[in-house]
Amino acid sequence: MTSLVDDKKQPSAPQSLPGYWPLQHAKARFSELVRKARSEGPQHVTIHGRDEVVIVAAEEFRRLSGDLTGAALIAAAQASPYRDIELEPAHVPLPVRDVTL
Secondary structure: OOOOOOOOOOOOOOOOOOOEEEHHHHHHOHHHHHHHHHHHOOEEEEEOOEEEEEEOOHHHHHHHHOOOOOHHHHHHHHHOOOOOOOOOOOOOOOOOOOOOO
């Protein structure tokens, strides 16, 4: 019979290392967790000994996410030595079928 639970064991998170928080401790000491994420770097929250989420400072998240405005793509296209090449879409005739009305 097939199980819906993944039988592969994930390595358990090192609970004794700094930066690892069991979920219950993270909930109880959330302000401290946020402060440490800003001052010491990413903080791992574990559930049943497994790494589940990582809390990072907002500026670190923005840095990792990158610029989502498209400005980088526009700048790259404008800096290209091939920016003056005209691109024309290919006009491919589509088949048309007869319709009886």
